[in-house]
Amino acid sequence: MFDLATLWFVLIAVALLAYAVLDGFDLGVGILFPLGRSDEERDRMMNSIAPVWDGNETWLVLGGGGLFAAFPLAYSVLLTALYAPVIGMLLALILRGVAFEFRFRAERFKRYWDWAFTGGSTLAAILQGVMVGALVQGVRVENRAYAGGWFDWLSPFSLLCGLALVTGYALLGACWLVIKLDGALEERMRKLQEPLGAATILAIALVSFGTLLVNDTIRERWLGAGTLLFLWIIPIATALLAVAFYRAVRAQRTLTPFLLALGLFGAAFAGLAGSLFPYLIPPRISYREAANPDISLAFLLVGAAILLPVILGYTAYGYWIFRGKVRAGEGYH
Structure with a gap:
């Protein structure tokens, strides 16, 4: 039944x-920032975003704030776990944001801020993947409270998820830079699309296989006698997107590989949602159990x-206003 709790789950x-x-x-x-071979190239990479x-980080605030407001039980358990x-x-994102601003003003220590920007971006990506992996492998809950240890989130599977997300983000970054840059730097990013695409597809396959190993409930959902056959639309769609991505890359398309890479992320997210639904905290607390009253x-x-x-x-509006290539000497100063 579609109700307010379901609507907030979807939102x-x-x-x-x-x-x-x-x-x-x-x-x-x-x-990918270290692949810029000069300050001018790295300036253009940074100016592209x-x-x-x-503004992109607004969605993280909306997701976290929505979880706190609509599903406070899930928020309290997950934040503790x-x-x-x-x-x-959060510290990595702060470091990245500070490096973004300071880099354009620094003279003596510009290279250090370059590495801070790369380090903050990479660490944030790894930890986001680790959190997804920790959620998939399950959270120990007793009496509606977290009952696990301090390092339960750290496991080979969660680290695999962290590396997979770094690979996927690098693919999105390369595809974005092909759209926004020109010249030799654009060509280098084009050459990265194919290997990063292969690494991302391999990572999706490894994480999918690992999910079946670490979570009995998910394995039963996908492979058991009561398997929901419509779920297999997701891996089929992922395979079709992968083929289309490689055809677009080899045809030297500019925008299409980026859109298809977004599609790969969407398919992976759909697989995650299909595996966990209706649980916000697998394998015990569903989104209905964690929801606030309907009036709230x-x-x-x-x-x-x-x-x-x-x-x-x-x-x-922001994407429309700042569309087009970023030329040398243009952008943020």
Whole structure:
């Protein structure tokens, strides 16, 4: 039955997916930042995301804030279980933001801020993947409270998820830079699309296989006698997107590989949602159990109905205003 709890579940899922794909490509630019061979090339790489990077992080605030407001039980358990990686991710994002601003003003220590930008971007990506992996492998809950240890989030599977997300973000970053840059730097990013695409598809396959090993409930959902056959649309769609991506890359398309890479992220997210639904905290607490009363969800929905169109509007307007290639000497100063 579709109700307010389900609506908020969908809204938060959409916000998190929007964050992953939008902030994903600018984190990817940070991961690829050392490949800039001069200050001028690195300036252009950074200027390609300067108008949009902070707006992209709005979706993380919306997802986290929505989880706190709509599903406070899930928020309290997950924040306790993932306290260390959450704090680490936030510090990495702060370092990245500070490096972004200081780099353009620094003279003697510019190279250090370059590495801070790369380090903050890479660490944030790794920890985001680690948190996804920790959620998939399950969270220990007793009496509606977290009952695990300080380092339960750290495992070979969660680290695999962290590396997979770094690879995927790097692919998005390379595809974005092909759209926004020209010259030799654009050509180098084009050459990265194919190997990064292969690495991302391999990472999706490894994480999918690992998920079946670490979570019995998910394995039963996909492979058991009661398997929901429609779920297999997701891996089929992923394979078709992978083929289309390689055809677009080899045809030297500019925008299409980026859109298809976003599609790969969407398919991976759909696989994650299909594996975990209806649990916010697998394998014990569903989103309905974690939800606030309907009267609270309805009140929150009024604010969301006002804010979401505003966020979508200024995001679309920002991308439209700053469309086109970033030339040498243009951009943020």
